[in-house]
Amino acid sequence: MAANEPGSTQTTPAGISRRGLLFSLGVALNVVAATLLAIPIIGYVFSSFRRNVASQSWIRLGALENFPEHQTRLATYRNPYTRPWDGKTADIPCWVRRIAGEQFQVFAINCTHLGCPVRWFQESHLFMCPCHGGAYYEDGSHASGPPPRGLYEYEYKIEQGQLWVRGGQLPTLSEPL
Amino acid sequence: MLRKTALWIDERLRVSKLFASTAGHTVPASAGSWFYVFGSGTLLCFVLQIVTGTCLAFVYVPSADEAYTSLEYLNYQQPLGWYLRALHYWGSNFMVSIMAVHMAQVFLFGAFKYPRELTWISGCILLLLTLGMAFTGQIMRFDQDAYWGLGIGAAIMGRTPLIGPNLVHWILGGPIIAGETLSRFFTFHVFVIPGLLIALVSLHLRLVLTKGINEYPVPGQGVRKETYAEDYEALLKKEGVPFYPKAIDKDLIFSGLVMLSILVCAAYFGPKGPEGMPNPTYIDTVPAPDFFFLWIYAALALLPPYTETFLLLTAPVVGIGLLLALPFLSNTGEKSARRRPIAVLGVILVFLGLSTLTHLGTYAPWSPHMEAWSGDPTPVQFVQGRSPLELQGALVLQNKQCRNCHSLGGHGGLRGPALDDIATRLTRDQLIRQVIQGGGNMPAYGKNLAPQEVSALVAFLQTLRPTYVPAAHDSAVPAASGG
Numbered sequence: 001m002a003a004n005e006p007g008s009t010q011t012t013p014a015g016i017s018r019r020g021l022l023f024s025l026g027v028a029l030n031v032v033a034a035t036l037l038a039i040p041i042i043g044y045v046f047s048s049f050r051r052n053v054a055s056q057s058w059i060r061l062g063a064l065e066n067f068p069e070h071q072t073r074l075a076t077y078r079n080p081y082t083r084p085w086d087g088k089t090a091d092i093p094c095w096v097r098r099i100a101g102e103q104f105q106v107f108a109i110n111c112t113h114l115g116c117p118v119r120w121f122q123e124s125h126l127f128m129c130p131c132h133g134g135a136y137y138e139d140g141s142h143a144s145g146p147p148p149r150g151l152y153e154y155e156y157k158i159e160q161g162q163l164w165v166r167g168g169q170l171p172t173l174s175e176p177l
Numbered sequence: 178m179l180r181k182t183a184l185w186i187d188e189r190l191r192v193s194k195l196f197a198s199t200a201g202h203t204v205p206a207s208a209g210s211w212f213y214v215f216g217s218g219t220l221l222c223f224v225l226q227i228v229t230g231t232c233l234a235f236v237y238v239p240s241a242d243e244a245y246t247s248l249e250y251l252n253y254q255q256p257l258g259w260y261l262r263a264l265h266y267w268g269s270n271f272m273v274s275i276m277a278v279h280m281a282q283v284f285l286f287g288a289f290k291y292p293r294e295l296t297w298i299s300g301c302i303l304l305l306l307t308l309g310m311a312f313t314g315q316i317m318r319f320d321q322d323a324y325w326g327l328g329i330g331a332a333i334m335g336r337t338p339l340i341g342p343n344l345v346h347w348i349l350g351g352p353i354i355a356g357e358t359l360s361r362f363f364t365f366h367v368f369v370i371p372g373l374l375i376a377l378v379s380l381h382l383r384l385v386l387t388k389g390i391n392e393y394p395v396p397g398q399g400v401r402k403e404t405y406a407e408d409y410e411a412l413l414k415k416e417g418v419p420f421y422p423k424a425i426d427k428d429l430i431f432s433g434l435v436m437l438s439i440l441v442c443a444a445y446f447g448p449k450g451p452e453g454m455p456n457p458t459y460i461d462t463v464p465a466p467d468f469f470f471l472w473i474y475a476a477l478a479l480l481p482p483y484t485e486t487f488l489l490l491t492a493p494v495v496g497i498g499l500l501l502a503l504p505f506l507s508n509t510g511e512k513s514a515r516r517r518p519i520a521v522l523g524v525i526l527v528f529l530g531l532s533t534l535t536h537l538g539t540y541a542p543w544s545p546h547m548e549a550w551s552g553d554p555t556p557v558q559f560v561q562g563r564s565p566l567e568l569q570g571a572l573v574l575q576n577k578q579c580r581n582c583h584s585l586g587g588h589g590g591l592r593g594p595a596l597d598d599i600a601t602r603l604t605r606d607q608l609i610r611q612v613i614q615g616g617g618n619m620p621a622y623g624k625n626l627a628p629q630e631v632s633a634l635v636a637f638l639q640t641l642r643p644t645y646v647p648a649a650h651d652s653a654v655p656a657a658s659g660g
Contacts, residue, residue: 048347048350049346050343051343074460079353079355081353082355082356083355083357085241085243086241086242086356087240089354089456090355091456091458092353092457093457093460114477115328115332116325118460119461121578123576123578124578126578128578128581129544130463130544131325131329133544133592144619146482148482148486168352168353170328170345172332172336172341173335174335175341
């Protein structure tokens, strides 16, 4: 029995020795401290698991004159959500197709198959992907290859002669633009 | 004096005792075989990776803005920086390759069976962690391949139901591939995974000590749970030798050769990349993964698209699950590969499958050649003696980028069939239909070609056949005389 252990002479009626109590107290104290430590660590590491919805915003792509009618041009913008050490990685390209007048289609650069950068071919009016051979028609619809859908398309608006798109995140199948 | 100091230290640290019980542990004499050298070879590579990786970290800047410049600095300015980068790159190639051979050997020798289940499981986790190092290491070489490789990773994760977008956001450390993405992959590559690797290697080696190294299997002498421990003990008594110095000789020779090979490869081939600045607006790029992941790259191009999401989400779980469950699915019985034909066949199939996919991945026949239409020559024999209309058609073929997917005389893309003898396979009507409507993985060109362009193109295509093979003809129409 605990009472016979050296150094523990006093026992409570319930049979808890002083050493046993201290041990339990020590364990409990460490559990509490470890939990308190784990909360900020997990919160820190997984903070980006929660998405910042505000990262989507309107971005100016430039004046309408930059985009001739019936043509598809590459435009680039600085992602609205940046960090100071992003460097060039926050410069995002996209394809702007001016159908006619104020009718546009703005496509994300990323192939819908696995995200590689699609290239526009003016002559055959096709977007081709260099990775796994996906191809899209000029309106962004799927033409051939493994992509499961047409190109991701930005929402756009025209204000004071400027073309704006709504973006800020890497488009994926489960969360297109 | 030296001896005295050594004894003084040993008396306190008990190193010699530790050494005798670890490096000097008893192994069956049969384990001193050339087949048993791959584990220590892998470990050597890992140690080499730690050393060279630490050296690289002296200079490398894990910042999306600066990483590329620091790699260039390592290549061209830092004394011997190029060589350290090359050693680290070639060390990783050797580590993955030798580890794969080690795994195949362990499997073929039945070493995963009772009582070494945990050794196998820890080995499988080590394999996954090593592949994790290979992937994150490729990201450290922060160039265009790394950038778009991250994009591919994100696209795969984005297919996860429900939490897909959150996973992508978490792994990228934000809504796009940018500063925080590289920082966190650096943390994984330099702290998290190496830490786990060291822990798992310790466990793996501990298990080698507690459960012993697998004896060289003898056909017919299967594992029986009831007697295995006794038999193994008896074997050690009968013909056991201390690993050091009696059974380590071949390991030493192999390790030395591996190290020399890495040194030579690094000196001869040099470091890999960085290739192209990680600037997403430079879109004229053809991203491809490193050697270890070429087979996945190939599989993702060749799988039927409707199976893709399903397989991407389930195949890794099932595959890893099977690997981990293997020692329990086949816990006892025959160990020798001579009496396990299905196991041998399995290894051959996996090896053939992986190497075929890897080989395909090296030249990616499914990818259009983006510059073929403007850069590849039209061989003379395909234009010689052609009518003006047919020559016009040859121009259409060139200008409409048909060559990006179709080759002529061996030049051009491999995505679609070569056109050298297309006229022997398709009639005029079929050619027109194929061009206008597409199909069978070919886009429809109906909207992008004027009728006269289609006529010219088809007229040219009809000339594409060897003189000794007749042109395809419609069986409903009587063949033209002399056809």
